Amino acid sequence: xxxxxxxxxxxxxxxxxxxxxxxxxxxxxxxxxxxxxxxxxxxxxxxxxxxxxxxxxxxxxxxxxxxxxxxxxxxxxxxxxxxxxxxxxxxxxxxxxxxxxxxxxxxxxxxxxxxxxxxxxxxxxxxxxxxxxxxxxxxxxxxxxxxxxxxxxxxxxxxxxxxxxxxxxxxxxxxxxxxxxxxxxxxxxxxxxxxxxxxxxxxxxxxxxxxxxxxxxxxxxxxxxxxxxxxxxxxxxxxxxx
Numbered sequence: 001x002x003x004x005x006x007x008x009x010x011x012x013x014x015x016x017x018x019x020x021x022x023x024x025x026x027x028x029x030x031x032x033x034x035x036x037x038x039x040x041x042x043x044x045x046x047x048x049x050x051x052x053x054x055x056x057x058x059x060x061x062x063x064x065x066x067x068x069x070x071x072x073x074x075x076x077x078x079x080x081x082x083x084x085x086x087x088x089x090x091x092x093x094x095x096x097x098x099x100x101x102x103x104x105x106x107x108x109x110x111x112x113x114x115x116x117x118x119x120x121x122x123x124x125x126x127x128x129x130x131x132x133x134x135x136x137x138x139x140x141x142x143x144x145x146x147x148x149x150x151x152x153x154x155x156x157x158x159x160x161x162x163x164x165x166x167x168x169x170x171x172x173x174x175x176x177x178x179x180x181x182x183x184x185x186x187x188x189x190x191x192x193x194x195x196x197x198x199x200x201x202x203x204x205x206x207x208x209x210x211x212x213x214x215x216x217x218x219x220x221x222x223x224x225x226x227x228x229x230x231x232x233x234x235x236x237x238x239x240x241x242x
Contacts, residue, residue, distance in 0.1 A: 023149055023152035023229070023230050024103075024149060024152045024228060026053060026224065026227055026228065028053060028055070029055070029103065030054070030057070030098045030100055030101050030103075031056050031102060031103045031104070032056075032090075032101060032105070033046050033058055033059065033107060034059045034081060034105070034107055034108045034135055035060055035106070035109060035160075036059065036076075037058055038060050038061060038108075040216055041109070041216055041219050041220075044216045044217070045219075045220050045223055046074065047220075048220040049105075050073055050074055054073070055073045056073065056074045057074075058074060058075065058077065059077050059081065059090060060076070060078060060079075061080070075097070077090055081127070081131035082127070082130055087138040091138045091139055091141070091142055094139075095142055100142065100146055102143070102146065102155045103158065104135060104143075104158065105158045105160070106157075108127055108132060109128065109160060110124050112124055114169055124171050125171065125175060128172075128176065128179065129175050129182070132159060132179065136157055136186065139157075140190070140193075143155035143157075143195055151231055152196070152229075153194030155195050155196070156196040156198065156226070157183075157186060158199075158200060158223060158227075159179050159183045159198070160179075160202060161177075161179040161237075162201060162203075163201055163202065165201065176201075180199045180237055183198065184237065187236035197236060198226050198235075198237070199236065199238070200222050200223065200226065201237065201238065201239040202240050203240060215240065218240045
C-alpha cells in the first residue's frame with residue numbers, strides 16, 4: 001500500500017514536470033535503439049517509442065527486411081556496432097537527417113549456451129559490452145550539443161542488462177555485469193555535461209525468443225518511465241520486477 005502511494009506521488013511529480021516542459025518528452029524526441037530488429041526487447045522498445053511519438057533510428061546487423069517498421073518516423077541502419085567506421089557514419093547520418101539525438105537505448109543481447117569456445121566468448125564480449133560502448137562514445141558528442149532541460153539535462157543513455165549478471169553463468173553473466181558497471185561509471189562521468197545513464201536489468205533467463213511478453217512489456221514501460229523521470233529520481237541501475 002505504502003509502495004503504491006509512493007509510486008503515485010512519483011507519477012504526479014513526473015506529470016507536472018512534463019506538463020511544464022521541464023523534462024524530456026518522448027514525443028518528437030529522437031532516439032537510437034540498438035538491437036531494434038533482432039532482439040524482442042529492442043523491437044518492443046522501438047514500437048513503444050514510435051507509439052509515444054518519437055523518431056527512431058534502428059541500429060542492428062544487416063537483415064533482409066530493411067522495412068521492418070512501416071513508419072515514416074523510423075529508419076533502419078544496418079551496421080556493425082563494433083566497427084568504428086560504421087558507428088562514425090551512423091552518427092553523421094543521424095545529425096544530417098535529424099540535427100540532434102536525444103537518447104540511446106542499447107538492447108543488443110547475445111547469449112550462447114555453454115560450453116563456450118573462445119570465439120563464442122569473444123562474440124559475447126564484443127556484442128554485449130564493446131559494441132554498446134562504441135555506440136555510446138560515438139553518440140555522446142551529438143547528445144551533448146542539445147540545450148539542457150532544467151530537470152533532465154541534455155539526453156539519456158539506457159543500457160539493457162540481465163539478472164544473470166548476479167547469478168548467471170560465465171561469460172554471459174560477466175558481460176551483463178560489465179554493462180551495469182559501465183552504466184554506473186558513465187552516469188558519474190557524464191554528470192558534468194548533463195547526460196543521464198541508466199541500466200535496466202531484465203529478468204534472469206528471459207531473453208531473446210524465450211522472453212515472456214509480460215517481462216518485455218515491463219521493460220518498455222520502464223524505458224518510458226526512466227526517460228521522463230527528472231534527474232535524481234532514479235538509481236543508475238533499475239531491476240524490472242518479476
